[in-house]
Amino acid sequence: MGSSTKSLIKDVVIIVVAIAVIWLGLQAVFGTSNPFYVVSSGSMIPALEVYDVIVVEGNTPFEDIEKGDIIVFYSPKLYEQGKERVIVHRVSLDMSTDAQKIVRTKGDANPSSIAGTDYPITEKEYLGQVEYVVPQVGYITQILQPPINYIIIAVIIGVMVVKHFAGKEKKKIEFQYTKDSSEVNEPDNNSEENKDESTDNTLHKEIADDSDKSFENNSDSEYTKSSESIDDDKKEI
Structure with a gap:
């Protein structure tokens, strides 16, 4: 086996390990197995547009969910049938009883709540609360499968943050250079x-x-x- 082949294998292993570490780290930080979802319908317009990426955190207990929160959950009707259709809607009503917390949701663009889809939502259907929204990034991730698409989204978010701070530092350096040149x-x-x-x-x-x-x-x-x-x-x- 040549040295170039060994080097290539080493690089691949490093990349795979790095991806695994990033993915596990994201799951730990956001407290959910899938921290990122791509909006695929217009039921939450204008709060959420199609292809927006939502960052979901599962650290907020279901007991703390209140009216007005945007949450991610499984459709209760399909969940009973063993199907996992993920929905993101806003909590519109607390239907809790003495025995159990139950909420009703509704899409901002929908005229009313839909039985079996928006309610009854219990803790077993609850996935997490929407923490951040990254506009339109989902365009480039629709053709990829989890967890690769989520990792790409995480990289994009990281690059955006780095460029933001790098731009500020560049402006600072240019300002100092102009000042020094003037002197x-x-x-x-x-x-x-x-x-x-x-x-x-x-x-x-x-x-x-x-x-x-x-x-x-x-x-x-x-x-x-x-x-x-x-x-x-x-x-x-």
Whole structure:
């Protein structure tokens, strides 16, 4: 077996172990076997749009669920038949009795609750409460099966967070760079101005010297001619 093959196998093993650790970690953090679900219907519009990804946490006890909470649960009618159809709706009514807590739910876009689907919801159908919503990420995960799609969603969320903080840090660095550049360039501008002033003084001095020389060595007509030259020089300057 070549070294390249060994390296490839090693990389694959590392990736598989990393995925397993991430997945188990997500389950532990959110307290549920499936922390992520993709919205597949419009029954909760506008709160939840189709292909939104909801992050569900199962750490909230069913006893603590109140009216207005958005929860994820199995359809009670199908669950009795051994089928697991997952639904996300909002709690609309507490139907609890002295013996058992029972709630009724309703989709925000639905006109009313549906018997066998929205109620009666008990603890055995309850999966968790919606904690976060990630808009439209579900578009790219519909073709994949769990847990790969959930891991991809987790990676996307992580990248979004990293880019968010990286963008802030980049802006901070650019601002500091601009500030430092301004501090460095300021003396150069002053030096340039001083250089221009020095050049002007030298030109005026040379003109003055030429004027004195003409006055000493030439006649009145020559002095007048020299003066006209000085005026021309000043115009050029």
